[in-house]
Amino acid sequence: AQSVTQPDIHITVSEGASLELRCNYSYGATPYLFWYVQSPGQGLQLLLKYFSGDTLVQGIKGFEAEFKRSQSSLNLSKPSVHWSDAAEYFCAVGDNYGQNFVFGPGTRLSVLP
C-alpha cells in the first residue's frame, strides 16, 4: 500500500522569501504524485501533478516541484511567497489505476508580512 509523509507540520516564512515543502512517498510501482492547496474553510485545489517524464513540474500560482526517484520525493517550491499563499498544503499519491489516493498529513504555511 502506498503512503505519504510530509515532515513539516508547520512552516513560517516571510513574504517575498523562497519556500520549499517536502513530500516523501512509499509506493511499489511508478508513483502518481499530486500537490494540493487548501485555504481555510475551502476545498482542495490541485497545484500540480507528476506522472512521468521531466522531473521538474510546473504548477499554478507560480509553484513548481522536483521529482527525485532516488529520494522518493516530490518537493514543492516557490521562489517568492505572497501573503495569499498562506494555506495548508497536501501531497498525495495515487495508485496505478487512479482509484486510491493517499494523502499526507499536510503542511500549514504561515506568511509573515
Place this chain on the structure above:
Amino acid sequence: NAGVTQTPKFQVLKTGQSMTLQCAQDMNHEYMSWYRQDPGMGLRLIHYSVGAGITDQGEVPNGYNVSRSTTEDFPLRLLSAAPSQTSVYFCASTGGIGRTDTQYFGPGTRLTVL
C-alpha cells in the same frame, strides 16, 4: 458547470441519529469518492465508486454506507452517528479510471456529532 457540489455545508447531529451527505457532479465523471479530513491526518478515503452501480471501500469505511444509482450522485449515509465521526467530509470526482486524471473536490461538509 457547477463542478462538484455538496450539501449541507454544516450539520450538527446527536449520537445515534442518521443522515445523508449529498454529493453531485455535472462533469459526467465516472469515478467519485468520499474523504474525511481530521486535524493532522490529511484526507482519508472512506468509499469510492468507479461508475454507476459499483462501489468499494476505502481506508476508513466503518460506519458509512454509499450507493451510486446515477453517474451524477454519490450520497454518503451515516446510519447511527457517533462522536468519532465528527469531521469535515469531502466528495471528489475524476474524469475516468485513469492515472492522469485530476480529482476535483467539493467545498466540504462540516459535521459535528454531539
